[in-house]
Amino acid sequence: MSEKWVPEIVTPLKQDIVQVPKVIAQASGIRIFGKKIKSIIFTTDIAIIRNTDANAVIAVYPFTPHPAITKSIIEAADIPVFSGVGGGLTQGQRSAYMSLFAEAQGSIGVVLNGPTPVETVEMVCEVVDIPVVSTVTSIHTPIDEKIEAGVTMINISAGKDTAKTVKFFRDKYPELPIIATGGPTDESITETIEAGANAITYTPPSNGELFSQKMNKYRNIEKENDN
Numbered sequence: 297m298s299e300k301w302v303p304e305i306v307t308p309l310k311q312d313i314v315q316v317p318k319v320i321a322q323a324s325g326i327r328i329f330g331k332k333i334k335s336i337i338f339t340t341d342i343a344i345i346r347n348t349d350a351n352a353v354i355a356v357y358p359f360t361p362h363p364a365i366t367k368s369i370i371e372a373a374d375i376p377v378f379s380g381v382g383g384g385l386t387q388g389q390r391s392a393y394m395s396l397f398a399e400a401q402g403s404i405g406v407v408l409n410g411p412t413p414v415e416t417v418e419m420v421c422e423v424v425d426i427p428v429v430s431t432v433t434s435i436h437t438p439i440d441e442k443i444e445a446g447v448t449m450i451n452i453s454a455g456k457d458t459a460k461t462v463k464f465f466r467d468k469y470p471e472l473p474i475i476a477t478g479g480p481t482d483e484s485i486t487e488t489i490e491a492g493a494n495a496i497t498y499t500p501p502s503n504g505e506l507f508s509q510k511m512n513k514y515r516n517i518e519k520e521n522d523n
Contacts, residue, residue, distance in 0.1 A: 312510070314348040316498045319482040319489075325351075326449065326473045326494045328404055328427060331376060336475060336497045340365070342372040344500055354451070354475075354497055356380030356407050356431075361394045367401055376404035378429060381420065383412025392419040399424045407431060407451060414441045421446030429475065435464045449473035452493070459484070459491040466492025 316335040325334040337350035340357050353376070355369045361382045370377050379398040382391045395406045405427035408417060412430065421428050427448035432439060434454050439447070452474060454461040462476050476493035478485035485496055501509075 310347070312347070314344055314350075314500045314506070316348070316350050316496075317478070317482055317485055319485050320478065320496045320498065322486065323489045323496055324494050326475070328376070331404070333376065334495050336378065336495055338477075338497045338499045340369060341500075341503055342369065343503060344506075345369065345373050345375075348375075348500070350375065350498065351495075352376040352378060352404065354378045354380075354407060356409075360386050361391075363394070363397050366394070366398050366403070370398075370401045370403060377402070378405045378407050379403040381406045381408060383409035383416060383431075387413060387416045388419065391416050392423050395420045395428075396423045399426050405429050405448070408447075410437055412442070414445050417442045417445040417447060427473075432461065432465065435461050439465070443469070443472070449475060451497070452476040453497075459487045462488055462491040462493050 316337065320335045323334045325332040333351040335350045336352045336354045337348050338354050339345060340355050345353050353373055355377055357380060361380055366379050381394040381398060398406050403426060406420065406424060407429045408420065408431065410431045410433045428446055429449050429451050430439060430442050430447040432450045432452045434457065439450060450465060450472065452458055452461050458477050458479065462474060465472065466474060474493050475495045475497060476488050478488050478496040478498060488496065
């Protein structure tokens, strides 16, 4: 069966968007509150979040979660946001409060770090009515009790072993929604999807890298005009 033609509309001022790899479309996706999500961009950069074709954002960062950061990202985004709420250094009531705040601001889900204790998972699951995502970093990440405590899906980020880790948990939990990092190439993304990932996270170029590309473009235009 031939691929269906999809009309595309852009404007002169919105041509330079951060596009996720097209191969991610092969994923099954995860339907959350009626929204099917296949591609999830991994960034907290508001400018990138406002200029991407990804289906959603996963906004986790290596600092203590703060309501001001969550609020700013959700207000700027025009796509669903999964908000990081701690679980490593930030545990217990603070993670629960952050989760409740994230839901109130409009997050489609909250993300807990790998080291999150089961007690914190239970506290978060008791106060929110949105998906609770638990991060998995290897096949050794303890997840069974967290699923029993209310975790809705897992987010696998296991570096070069991500596909193997996805397969491990897919075999163990055939119906568990799995988000996973896809890696830098179409081949690694395809491998992760075939291993059982339902949605893929994509790490975009940094703001500096994107600006460098634009500056090179401007220089080439100036050079052509000068000739």
